[in-house]
Amino acid sequence: MSPRPASALALHVEAAKRLLSELEEQALVASDALAHDGASDFGATIEERGRILEELTEVVGAIAQVRGADSGDDIDVDAGPIFADMARAAAAALESQRMLTASAMRERNRLAAALHNTNRPDLVASQYAASGGRHATLSVTG
Numbered sequence: 001m002s003p004r005p006a007s008a009l010a011l012h013v014e015a016a017k018r019l020l021s022e023l024e025e026q027a028l029v030a031s032d033a034l035a036h037d038g039a040s041d042f043g044a045t046i047e048e049r050g051r052i053l054e055e056l057t058e059v060v061g062a063i064a065q066v067r068g069a070d071s072g073d074d075i076d077v078d079a080g081p082i083f084a085d086m087a088r089a090a091a092a093a094l095e096s097q098r099m100l101t102a103s104a105m106r107e108r109n110r111l112a113a114a115l116h117n118t119n120r121p122d123l124v125a126s127q128y129a130a131s132g133g134r135h136a137t138l139s140v141t142g
Contacts (some may be wrong), residue, residue, distance in 0.1 A: 008066050009063065009067070009082070012059055013085070016056060016063065017085060017089040019055055019056040020056070020086070020089040021089060023049060023052050023053070023056070023096070023097070024089075024096040026045050026048055026049045026052065027049070027093075027096035027097055027099065029041075029045045030046060030104075031100050031103045034103050034107045035103070067079075
């Protein structure tokens with residue numbers, strides 16, 4: 001016996017909310033990895049986010065299928081409140097994604113500036129090279 005459309009819908013929405021919460025948590029982990037130069041941790045977190053998004057895509061597809069299957073049936077539960085909960089979870093996940101994107105852009109800009117600075121000549125080294133490298137030496141022993 002398959003679950004009634006209303007209970008199947010509620011189960012899928014709960015799964016979606018859980019996955020959205022996991023995405024939000026992973027965004028925080030990824031931002032933390034960026035802040036602490038954890039490139040391998042950041043990469044692993046991004047891969048985990050990809051896996052969660054794939055699973056979320058499947059759950060959203062199941063929600064759409066349940067909604068399509070029950071379009072002619074009378075559902076004994078109002079889906080509005082559970083979709084509102086899911087929408088709040090989605091908004092939180094999107095905000096965490098926005099913050100992660102901003103963190104990644106700041107880190108990219110910081111690294112680009114550091115790379116740019118390595119291509120600029122060092123003023124002190126240039127002056128030293130221009131002076132011939134040695135002037136008088138100072139001996140502390142006399």
